[in-house]
Structures are given as structure tokens and as C-alpha cells.
Amino acid sequence: MKVAISATGDTVESSVDSRFGRCSFFAIFDTDTHNVKFITNTAAESSQGAGPAAVQLLAGNQVQQVVSGEFGMKVKPLLEQLSIKMLNLQNGQHTILDVLKQFK
Amino acid sequence: MNNKKPGFTIAVASGKGGTGKTFISTNLFNTLQKYSYKVTLVDCDAEEPNARQFTGGKKVSTKLVTQLVPVIDESKCVYCGKCFEYCTYNAIFFVKEARMIRVLDDLCHGCGACTVACEPYGAIHEKEDELGTVNHYEITPGVTVVEARTKVGVHSSVKVVKEAIRSAYDADVVVLDSPPGTSCPFIQTVASADFVVLVTEPTPFGMSDLKQSVETLRHMGKPCGVIVNRAGLGTNEVYDYLSSEQLPLLMNIPFDRSIARIYSEGNLLTEQDDGWQMQFNLMYNLITERYGISCNKW
Ligand code: SF4
Numbered sequence A: 001m002k003v004a005i006s007a008t009g010d011t012v013e014s015s016v017d018s019r020f021g022r023c024s025f026f027a028i029f030d031t032d033t034h035n036v037k038f039i040t041n042t043a044a045e046s047s048q049g050a051g052p053a054a055v056q057l058l059a060g061n062q063v064q065q066v067v068s069g070e071f072g073m074k075v076k077p078l079l080e081q082l083s084i085k086m087l088n089l090q091n092g093q094h095t096i097l098d099v100l101k102q103f104k
Numbered sequence B: 001m002n003n004k005k006p007g008f009t010i011a012v013a014s015g016k017g018g019t020g021k022t023f024i025s026t027n028l029f030n031t032l033q034k035y036s037y038k039v040t041l042v043d044c045d046a047e048e049p050n051a052r053q054f055t056g057g058k059k060v061s062t063k064l065v066t067q068l069v070p071v072i073d074e075s076k077c078v079y080c081g082k083c084f085e086y087c088t089y090n091a092i093f094f095v096k097e098a099r100m101i102r103v104l105d106d107l108c109h110g111c112g113a114c115t116v117a118c119e120p121y122g123a124i125h126e127k128e129d130e131l132g133t134v135n136h137y138e139i140t141p142g143v144t145v146v147e148a149r150t151k152v153g154v155h156s157s158v159k160v161v162k163e164a165i166r167s168a169y170d171a172d173v174v175v176l177d178s179p180p181g182t183s184c185p186f187i188q189t190v191a192s193a194d195f196v197v198l199v200t201e202p203t204p205f206g207m208s209d210l211k212q213s214v215e216t217l218r219h220m221g222k223p224c225g226v227i228v229n230r231a232g233l234g235t236n237e238v239y240d241y242l243s244s245e246q247l248p249l250l251m252n253i254p255f256d257r258s259i260a261r262i263y264s265e266g267n268l269l270t271e272q273d274d275g276w277q278m279q280f281n282l283m284y285n286l287i288t289e290r291y292g293i294s295c296n297k298w
């Protein structure tokens, strides 16, 4: 299964970005192979509709679960429709590595 | 009155609701009417227009404001993604792998590009969606109130506000009662103005809203001045701010129960009090003298 985590940078030491649609990068982790790759969130620059555009980006990468700080009203129903699970990470500084460990 | 400028447009705005923005715009409107200007008040607070409760007037016309939105017939769609590529507003949600396609109505600008993109397949047709109405009221010939009213549940009032402002032609002076806040409808409104009157209260809340509005207006290069309403409440911080930022204090309206009562009863202060009428006119003259020269719009 592929898991996407919203990230502030493109290394596992970067922190989790609390914003879903406007994060800079997504870490995409494959729970079967334990490979992680970082993709640029091309949706972040959109003046409007960044959330839905980010959902499309992730769906195109066969992501089945997303970890982020919060999911907006526009984004939730779309993720649900696509059967992509949402995991809310409550406040606190987490690095991408911290999150990845949870999946191992 | 030799400083009359054709179509001079003043927006009356405040960061939040409840500072007396409508009180100012309706009294300015009433004063200008008394001084024989052809004046139009445009109520751009389209979610909750209320200026007419003070001005009255007879309804002369109502115009429906609509937008074309695309509707996708999924039985004809081949999931080619062409419409998605054509849309520059992120308003088409498309995931090829999941065969999922959706129009995101609140992002759609009704440009029609997706319908063109889909011509070979004919899966998209357009339907007309109501956004709201623009209502015209006449007080006396040449003195009118235009009301923008967004339909309940519509996400953005920008288009309705734009239509309302556009329909306020043929006046010497146009007064715009701006929507609260500093987001799109506010920007849309003040963008059409030659001068912006910011109404604030001398409280910490009022101050932070004022600063935000001033910043936004400076960014847009719009000249503005400030009215302190309910003066005497709160602190003097606002006056220090005005002088350090070199912002003109246009009027100081004291906190006064009798003024508050006139307003809460739906009446106009300038209708009942000649002194205030004169003050509003003086303010108008000052604004046009200083900022009316460069007026080159309409
Ligand atoms: S262009 Fe038409 S056929 Fe192609 S994805 Fe869009 S709606 Fe479907």
C-alpha cells in the first residue's frame, strides 16, 4: 500500500506539513517495499483549489492513505470517494521519519 | 459645489461588520442627495444587504445574475481528461485511474472551455445557475440605491457585486457600501473606488482590523481616510496610529446614545440633524478636493 505524508521538505528529516493542499512536498511511502520517494506538490501554487488538485496528484500516484495535519471541507468528500484513508496528525512536531516508523 | 466630479466613487469599508459602515454610507448618501447631487448608493454587502432599511425607495427593477456551469454526463464521458486540461481554475476534478470526474462548482468561473474541450464526445452541456440579483430602487429621479443580493448558499458574491457596481452609471457620485473583511468581495468593491473611507472603533479589535485594511489598500494603491466611530470608547491608540501613518482622520463621531438610537430605529442622523449633514458634506468636499483631481474612471 502507498501512503502519502505532507512534508515541508524532501528528506525524511523534514517535518510533517500541517497543511494538506499547500504543503511543499509529499513523501510517498510504499509499505510493502519500504521505499520512500518525494514528489513536489504541484498543486501548492494554485491560487484556488489547491486541495482538490493535490488529491488528484496523489490519486494519480496510487496513494491509498494520506497523513496530514488537517483536511478541508472540499478535500474530505473527494478522498472518501476515492477510498483514500485520511489520518489526522494532531499538533506537535513530527518528522517524516517518525511517521514512517509507525508503518513498519 | 463647483468641485463636483462626474462619477466620483467612494467606498465605505470596515474590517469587520458592526462598526457603523452602513451608518456612514447611508448618511453620506442622504447628505449628498440633500446637496442636490445625482447620487447612487450601491450596497455591495451582498450576503446581508441592509442599506435600504435606512434609505427606503421604490423598486424599479430586478436583474437576475447567473453563471453558466458545466454538467458532465458520465454515460458519455470517455475519461480522456481533455476538459481537465482546458480548465485553468482547477474546477474539474479528474482521476483517470479511478474513472472519477466532477465539476467543483465553487471553483468554476463559467468560462466554457471544458464544453469546447469535450465537443468530440458531447459529454458536457452547460446549465444556468442563479448567483443572486441586482435590485434598483429609486428615491427621487437621479437618486438611486442599487442592492447586490447573493442567493443563499452561493459560495462567492464577487460576480453579483461586480454587476451591481457596473449598473451604477449616470450618477455624479457613487457611494459603495463594501462587504466586511478583506477578501475577494471587498477587493472587488474597493477596486472600483477613487477613495476609500475606513470606519473603525477605537478598540483593540477595531485597531487590528484597521491595520489590516490599510495594508490591503496600500498594496492596491488606493487612497484612504478614516472615520472613528463611537469615539471616546476604548483608547487613543487609533489616533497615534493615524498620525504615524499619515492617514487623514475624516470624522470623529462620539459615542452618543441618541445617535445610537436614531440608527437602531432605522433612521438617518443627517435627516434629523443639520449639523451632522453639514459635517458629512464637508468631509465629502475635503475628499474630492484632495483626491478627486486624479479621477479618470468611468
Ligand atoms: S473532455 Fe468530455 S469525455 Fe473527456 S474527460 Fe472531459 S467530460 Fe469526459
Ligand code: SF4
Pocket (backbone or CB within 6 Å): B069, B070, B086, B087, B088, B089, B090, B091, B092, B103, B107, B108, B109, B110, B111, B112, B113, B114, B115
Ligand atoms: S467552465 Fe471553465 S472554469 Fe468552469 S469547469 Fe469548465 S473550464 Fe473550468
